[in-house]
Amino acid sequence: xxxxxxxxxxxxxxxxxxxxxxxxxxxxxxxxxxxxxxxxxxxxxxxxxxxxxxxxxxxxxxxxxxxxxxxxxxxxxxxxxxxxxxxxxxxxxxxxxxxxxxxxxxxxxxxxxxxxxxxxxxxxx
Numbered sequence: 001x002x003x004x005x006x007x008x009x010x011x012x013x014x015x016x017x018x019x020x021x022x023x024x025x026x027x028x029x030x031x032x033x034x035x036x037x038x039x040x041x042x043x044x045x046x047x048x049x050x051x052x053x054x055x056x057x058x059x060x061x062x063x064x065x066x067x068x069x070x071x072x073x074x075x076x077x078x079x080x081x082x083x084x085x086x087x088x089x090x091x092x093x094x095x096x097x098x099x100x101x102x103x104x105x106x107x108x109x110x111x112x113x114x115x116x117x118x119x120x121x122x123x124x125x
Contacts, residue, residue: 004077004078004079004081005077005078006075006076006077007076007077007078008043008074008075008076009073009074009075009076010042010043010073010074010075011071011072011073011074011087012038012042012071012072012074013069013070013071013072014034014035014038014069014070014071014072015068015069016031016034016035016066016067016068016069016070017068017069018030018034019031019033019034019066020068024064025063025064026063027063027064027065027066028058028059028062028063028064028065028066029063030066031058031066031067032050032055032058035050035058035070035072035084036048036050039074039082039084040082042074043074043076043082045076045080045081045082047079047080047081047082048081048082048084049081049082049083049084050084051083051084051085051086053085053086054070054072054084054085054086057070057086058070071086071087072084072085072086072087073085073086073087073088
């Protein structure tokens, strides 16, 4: 961000279902507009910037299939500029892995010493 101080920092889950009302060939563009309208309404500012990683996330599945909802972090600086980005990665409560920016848990590889528990493969003595 710039040298200005952060005035407000919030995390929202934005429903993008209104984008699906638009014609198929304009859905993701409509989803971007829905996101900007949501930010304008909740952060009380008309100057809005969307982070490039968030933009790539919105456009990742193409123009016809935007996500139904997305969790974002909105920060407003003292100049009134609102920046919308993906939330930072955080640890889960159990500490078993990290939660990615999409909200899904990242699985760690299983232990390589796995015992076989198939009852039919036991040797008969």
